[in-house]
Amino acid sequence: MYETTYHRAGSVADAVRMIADAEDGKFLGGGQTLLPTMKQRLAAPSDLVDVTKIPEMKGIREEGGQIVIGAATPHAEVAASDLVKSRLPGLATLAGGIGDPAVRHMGTIGGSIANNDPAADYPAALVGLGATVTTSKRTFSAEDFFIGMFDTALDDDEIVISVSFPAAEKSAYAKYPNPASRYAMAGVFVARHSDGSVRVAVTGAGHYGVFRVDGMEEALASNWSPDAVAGIHVDSGGMLHDVHGSAHYRANLVTVMAKRAVAAAG
Amino acid sequence: MSKVSMVLNGKAVSADVEDRTLLVSFIREVRQLTGTHVGCDTSQCGACVVHVDGRAVKSCTMLAAQADGAEVLTIEGLASNGTLHPIQAAFREHHGLQCGFCTPGMILSALDMINRHGAGNLDEKTIRHELEGNICRCTGYHNIVKAIKAASDQMAGMAQAAE
Numbered sequence: 001m002y003e004t005t006y007h008r009a010g011s012v013a014d015a016v017r018m019i020a021d022a023e024d025g026k027f028l029g030g031g032q033t034l035l036p037t038m039k040q041r042l043a044a045p046s047d048l049v050d051v052t053k054i055p056e057m058k059g060i061r062e063e064g065g066q067i068v069i070g071a072a073t074p075h076a077e078v079a080a081s082d083l084v085k086s087r088l089p090g091l092a093t094l095a096g097g098i099g100d101p102a103v104r105h106m107g108t109i110g111g112s113i114a115n116n117d118p119a120a121d122y123p124a125a126l127v128g129l130g131a132t133v134t135t136s137k138r139t140f141s142a143e144d145f146f147i148g149m150f151d152t153a154l155d156d157d158e159i160v161i162s163v164s165f166p167a168a169e170k171s172a173y174a175k176y177p178n179p180a181s182r183y184a185m186a187g188v189f190v191a192r193h194s195d196g197s198v199r200v201a202v203t204g205a206g207h208y209g210v211f212r213v214d215g216m217e218e219a220l221a222s223n224w225s226p227d228a229v230a231g232i233h234v235d236s237g238g239m240l241h242d243v244h245g246s247a248h249y250r251a252n253l254v255t256v257m258a259k260r261a262v263a264a265a266g
Numbered sequence: 267m268s269k270v271s272m273v274l275n276g277k278a279v280s281a282d283v284e285d286r287t288l289l290v291s292f293i294r295e296v297r298q299l300t301g302t303h304v305g306c307d308t309s310q311c312g313a314c315v316v317h318v319d320g321r322a323v324k325s326c327t328m329l330a331a332q333a334d335g336a337e338v339l340t341i342e343g344l345a346s347n348g349t350l351h352p353i354q355a356a357f358r359e360h361h362g363l364q365c366g367f368c369t370p371g372m373i374l375s376a377l378d379m380i381n382r383h384g385a386g387n388l389d390e391k392t393i394r395h396e397l398e399g400n401i402c403r404c405t406g407y408h409n410i411v412k413a414i415k416a417a418s419d420q421m422a423g424m425a426q427a428a429e
Contacts, residue, residue: 001286001288002286003284003285003286004285004286005285006268006285006329006331006332008331008334028332031327031328031329031332032309032327035288035327035328035329036308036309036327038286039307039308048285048329050331050332052332076321080382099309099399100312100398100399100400101322101375101378101379101396101398101399102309102312102315102322102323102324102375102378102399103309103324103327103399105318105321105322105323106323106324106327106328180310181310182398
């Protein structure tokens with residue numbers, strides 16, 4: 001790791017000022033992606049601004065029918081939250097399946113979505129549930145927030161403060177993890193809302209990160225069962241293709257994981 | 267350079283270190299506690315697991331500065347007055363180690379899972395799932411799982427006896 005200077009922010013305003021003062025600074029969440037990247041010398045920020053001790057960015061609460069999760073909340077806390085488990089079981093499952101227990105104690109929802117790894121789990125939940133991202137400057141719908149591989153709508157000096165999830169009638173997540181890295185080769189989040197609308201969001205498989213599958217959403221809206229999606233296949237043209245799996249393999253995984261997710265949602 | 271202070275195995279310590287110093291380097295090189303191991307250095311293997319404020323973390327993927335002000339527990343902090351912690355004793359009893367390289371991380375992860383699930387509440391399936399972030403290349407895991415189950419059950423008995 002190249003030299004860097006660590007700062008601990010006590011408030012959002014503090015963090016924004018620290019980043020503005022830095023030559024080439026980066027916000028530090030739990031560091032479970034950023035620190036390994038720095039160790040490999042693939043990133044060399046002059047300054048790190050730790051945002052995990054900012055009180056307004058921590059914790060999980062219910063507000064106006066939404067579940068609001070502070071950006072600095074670690075995955076383990078989301079997975080163990082009674083509120084999340086009862087209202088959005090799919091989100092609790094997803095958070096409890098990220099990395100391993102030690103990683104889940106450090107990694108945060110804000111850090112995960114700001115990084116937007118195409119194989120990260122959280123983007124599927126945000127898009128699948130139609131979440132809203134609140135930052136130090138504005139709010140985004142999840143779909144406007146995730147732009148592409150490792151790319152979001154965030155400015156360099158903009159911090160994610162919280163994510164608000166509307167409660168869903170049913171939600172579930174199923175992923176096929178890479179056996180070594182545990183990252184999703186394909187992860188599918190399904191949700192049915194009280195107005196009957198359905199969302200199906202896929203992570204891990206697509207070239208440009210998370211995406212929705214319209215055909216599956218329509219099929220599930222009229223028939224909520226694994227059979228409804230069994231015959232629906234995504235185009236392998238937009239799928240990742242690497243040493244871990246071909247584009248066709250990943251496209252097939254999307255259908256299999258969608259079936260499992262619907263079955264798990266019940 | 268920054269001054270980093272923490273309570274390490276119950277003892278207040280502090281040192282001036284470069285900001286890029288990893289927590290595991292602080293523990294091993296600055297504090298000379300070499301029971302915490304570095305296996306993969308890429309957060310996969312879990313040999314470096316320690317507790318920070320009561321939660322298991324991979325100390326190769328955390329800066330010492332992030333742990334400033336925290337309570338840190340390493341393998342050296344488990345035994346008391348020469349008596350092994352029940353998890354350590356169970357690893358010996360059940361032959362939960364061969365070369366021993368992964369053992370400190372395994373034991374700290376075991377303590378973390380017992381703390382979270384409650385002593386006596388661990389079954390084999392849960393233990394295997396919870397060990398996802400700890401790699402052992404000798405034992406094939408069977409005896410590690412047996413040791414953790416035995417320690418969990420024994421600690422439940424101890425808690426009951428204490429009541």
